Amino acid sequence: MLTNVATVLAGLIGAGIIFIGVRAFWTPQAAVGFGIPDTPTEDRNFQAWLTVKAVRDIASGLFVFILLAGATPHLLGWFMLAATGIPVGDALIVLRSNGPKAAAYGIHGATAVVMLAVSVLLLVA
Numbered sequence: 714m715l716t717n718v719a720t721v722l723a724g725l726i727g728a729g730i731i732f733i734g735v736r737a738f739w740t741p742q743a744a745v746g747f748g749i750p751d752t753p754t755e756d757r758n759f760q761a762w763l764t765v766k767a768v769r770d771i772a773s774g775l776f777v778f779i780l781l782a783g784a785t786p787h788l789l790g791w792f793m794l795a796a797t798g799i800p801v802g803d804a805l806i807v808l809r810s811n812g813p814k815a816a817a818y819g820i821h822g823a824t825a826v827v828m829l830a831v832s833v834l835l836l837v838a
Contacts, residue, residue: 716786719834723793726828727777734770737763748807748816773799790835793828800824 736743741760745752753759773796780789804821808814 715834716838719831719838720781720786720789722827722831723777723789723835724781726793726824726831727774727781729774730770730777731774734767734772734774736767737770738767746816746820747803748812748820749810750812786835786838790832790838793835794832797825797828797832800828 733743741763742754744754744763754763776792777789777796780792784792800821804817804825806812807817807821
């Protein structure tokens with residue numbers, strides 16, 4: 714039962730990061746919600762960097778679905794554990810940039826906690 718819940722949550726995380734990537738790809742202004750103050754979303758050079766990030770977000774989400782389709786829950790758990798470093802790093806970037814603590818902890822930190830919980834559930838199952 715817990716494995717099924719963790720698997721569904723992993724799928725939702727994968728879908729969520731694909732959505733974030735697609736949104737950033739088509740609407741760079743959405744990057745303001747990341748939490749870095751004074752994000753120059755109208756700057757064409759910055760938009761190119763956002764596109765790079767968007768493509769990587771989409772690929773990260775696809776990795777989750779590939780593992781859901783063809784791997785064991787245990788391998789998915791290890792992947793999710795490693796991927797937990799992404800929202801932790803994002804939170805640290807927001808904090809280092811003097812961004813809002815609500816974004817650092819409420820968005821990125823909460824994502825890391827959920828991913829860690831999913832990892833543990835998949836690894837102990």
